Amino acid sequence: MTINEESTLSNFIQQAINNDNESGRFDRRIHTRFPPEPNGYLHIGHAKSICLNFGLARDFGGLCNLRFDDTNPTKESVEYVESQKEDVRWLGFDWHDRELYASDYFDELYEFAKQLVLDGKAYVDSLSQDEIREYRGTLTQPGRESPYRERSVEENIDLLERMKDGEFPDGAHVLRAKIDMASPNINMRDPVMYRILNTEHHRTGAKWRIYPMYDFAHGQSDSIERITHSICTMEYEDHRPLYDWFLEELGMYQPRQIEFARLNLSHTVLSKRRLLRLVEGGYVNGWDDPRMPTIAGFRRRGYTPEAIRDFCDRIGVAKNAAIIDIALLEHSLRDHLNKTAPRAMAVIRPLKVVITNYPEGETDWLDAVNNPEDETAGTRKVPFSRELYIERDDFMEDPPRRFYRLAPGREVRLRYGYFIKCEEVVKDNDGEVIELRCTYDPETRGGSAPDGRRVRATLHWVSSEHAIDAEVRLYDHLFMRWNPDEEADDGADWLSFLNPESLVVVEAAKLEPSLADASPGSRYQFERQGYFCVDTRDSMSGKPIFNRTTTLRDTWARVQRSQSNR
RNA sequence: UGGGGAUUCGUCUAGUGGUAGGACGACAGACUCUGGAUCUGUAAGCCGGGGUUCGAAUCCCUGAUCCCCAGCCA
Numbered sequence: 001m002t003i004n005e006e007s008t009l010s011n012f013i014q015q016a017i018n019n020d021n022e023s024g025r026f027d028r029r030i031h032t033r034f035p036p037e038p039n040g041y042l043h044i045g046h047a048k049s050i051c052l053n054f055g056l057a058r059d060f061g062g063l064c065n066l067r068f069d070d071t072n073p074t075k076e077s078v079e080y081v082e083s084q085k086e087d088v089r090w091l092g093f094d095w096h097d098r099e100l101y102a103s104d105y106f107d108e109l110y111e112f113a114k115q116l117v118l119d120g121k122a123y124v125d126s127l128s129q130d131e132i133r134e135y136r137g138t139l140t141q142p143g144r145e146s147p148y149r150e151r152s153v154e155e156n157i158d159l160l161e162r163m164k165d166g167e168f169p170d171g172a173h174v175l176r177a178k179i180d181m182a183s184p185n186i187n188m189r190d191p192v193m194y195r196i197l198n199t200e201h202h203r204t205g206a207k208w209r210i211y212p213m214y215d216f217a218h219g220q221s222d223s224i225e226r227i228t229h230s231i232c233t234m235e236y237e238d239h240r241p242l243y244d245w246f247l248e249e250l251g252m253y254q255p256r257q258i259e260f261a262r263l264n265l266s267h268t269v270l271s272k273r274r275l276l277r278l279v280e281g282g283y284v285n286g287w288d289d290p291r292m293p294t295i296a297g298f299r300r301r302g303y304t305p306e307a308i309r310d311f312c313d314r315i316g317v318a319k320n321a322a323i324i325d326i327a328l329l330e331h332s333l334r335d336h337l338n339k340t341a342p343r344a345m346a347v348i349r350p351l352k353v354v355i356t357n358y359p360e361g362e363t364d365w366l367d368a369v370n371n372p373e374d375e376t377a378g379t380r381k382v383p384f385s386r387e388l389y390i391e392r393d394d395f396m397e398d399p400p401r402r403f404y405r406l407a408p409g410r411e412v413r414l415r416y417g418y419f420i421k422c423e424e425v426v427k428d429n430d431g432e433v434i435e436l437r438c439t440y441d442p443e444t445r446g447g448s449a450p451d452g453r454r455v456r457a458t459l460h461w462v463s464s465e466h467a468i469d470a471e472v473r474l475y476d477h478l479f480m481r482w483n484p485d486e487e488a489d490d491g492a493d494w495l496s497f498l499n500p501e502s503l504v505v506v507e508a509a510k511l512e513p514s515l516a517d518a519s520p521g522s523r524y525q526f527e528r529q530g531y532f533c534v535d536t537r538d539s540m541s542g543k544p545i546f547n548r549t550t551t552l553r554d555t556w557a558r559v560q561r562s563q564s565n566r
Numbered sequence: 567u568g569g570g571g572a573u574u575c576g577u578c579u580a581g582u583g584g585u586a587g588g589a590c591g592a593c594a595g596a597c598u599c600u601g602g603a604u605c606u607g608u609a610a611g612c613c614g615g616g617g618u619u620c621g622a623a624u625c626c627c628u629g630a631u632c633c634c635c636a637g638c639c640a
Binding site: 010074137139142174183185186192321324327338343405457525552557 | 569572573582590599636
């Protein structure tokens with residue numbers, strides 16, 4: 001896949017690394033890490049970080065660790081660890097033997113904490129949670145020092161050990177760094193290093209009763225792993241002075257933290273809280289619902305890792321809050337699927353067509369190209385017979401200007417088949433068109449006329465006798481709004497912007513018979529309609545279910561839109 | 567007069583004192599047995615105001631707007 005060399009080679013993080021290489025700051029060594037907290041499913045925003053961190057390591061000939069930031073056992077689980085590993089792997093990245101955990105360093109971290117206490121740089125605070133908040137001050141007012149701030153080293157060590165040994169209930173004490181309660185940066189106002197959590201950890205079991213906070217664990221973990229560039233999102237910029245402070249006070253090797261803007265995607269939400277609400281509120285069917293912006297959701301929807309990686313390369317890396325048009329993701333998707341997905345014919349909303357001059361009971365097996373973008377994909381046979389289905393949308397009794405599909409008296413081509421002409425329209429008592437009676441030209445077999453006659457349209461079709469039935473799930477954007485997070489003028493909230501048509505189920509689509517044994521997860525282009533994949537969860541042999549990954553670009557739809565706007 | 571960060575086509579993004587470029591999207595056309603793909607072209611931008619300079623997106627001053635921070639979450 002071609003990547004945009006220009007943009008991938010000129011983002012500010014690459015420049016920073018180049019500078020560090022020139023100055024020899026890290027001995028020209030590059031070592032990054034992707035540090036998810038195993039408390040949920042990875043989403044497209046994480047994909048940006050994964051591609052960035054693993055990509056940098058790849059491009060600069062360095063390494064990238066997978067490190068789980070598992071410092072809060074109340075929210076984390078092995079299930080999440082497993083799903084996150086699967087997602088990183090699926091995206092195409094390999095951490096080799098460096099599957100690491102912040103919890104691997106709990107012993108060392110505890111020793112670091114004791115060292116700071118011994119140095120008079122940390123103390124045990126026994127204020128309640130509310131009191132600590134009160135003492136912290138506000139954004140505009142400095143905080144006040146805790147009455148416990150000047151406890152003796154001996155008392156602090158004693159209390160800390162007893163905290164570790166499980167002598168106290170949750171919240172009784174915390175260990176705090178002694179920095180500056182008047183700092184304009186709230187993170188420096190004696191931040192909490194350890195809190196008591198009488199909870200078992202998914203990896204360390206019942207060993208610990210106290211767990212380190214992010215700020216006390218992350219930098220030291222980076223340092224222990226000899227990370228050179230610790231890349232994180234903008235909200236951690238205010239934490240960088242603290243990151244550096246711990247490492248300096250501890251006299252440890254110091255990586256460089258660099259912040260970039262997290263990804264926002266149009267027509268969806270990416271905050272963990274909102275994603276969780278969608279799942280728990282039943283607005284979608286689980287974390288891997290094909291409408292979810294999770295890696296698992298995209299995978300089930302039929303997206304390819306190549307498409308997501310290409311997207312991450314295209315969006316660039318910068319520091320300003322941006323909302324990327326989801327159309328860009330869809331562009332990367334179509335770009336890859338166009339080259340790789342075999343074509344097939346499927347009629348989603350069938351309209352019966354009888355070829356009146358075609359012999360009854362006869363079947364003609366026609367040659368169809370599997371992928372015009374890939375000669376090696378070969379050809380297949382599709383059956384033609386007297387009774388067919390075409391798409392309802394491909395016929396109009398009273399066609400408007402620029403509609404050049406089938407209409408009474410008009411001739412069109414059936415793809416890889418024959419030219420047919422509509423002779424008669426059959427309706428039911430309600431005036432609904434239920435059948436078309438057409439004639440075919442035997443001379444046009446394969447799709448071209450010996451007399452050089454041309455037709456304006458080519459339609460997809462299936463033979464009714466040979467077609468297989470399938471359920472088709474038509475997915476669309478989850479939200480109707482560019483930015484659902486932005487409150488509406490009338491105060492309506494983000495959930496009210498859910499797209500009621502984000503999933504439309506069609507029970508009885510008609511597929512060409514070659515699709516009968518399509519395996520779960522396999523992707524196709526249904527010609528003239530879009531890319532579809534066999535659902536990996538609900539599809540069963542004999543009763544296939546296809547998910548629409550995305551539509552094809554639709555010029556006719558655009559024409560219709562511009563006509564109705566007039 | 568709390569701290570931190572940001573602002574370049576509709577949306578992203580390059581630019582590092584010397585012709586504002588690319589991508590997506592939009593529009594127009596060519597081609598086409600997918601109204602797909604492909605190809606060609608068009609429109610579209612430096613947050614505002616001052617200043618420095620032969621020359622400013624870039625340097626200086628000033629203002630505006632947006633984002634993040636007051637978890638014993640990460």
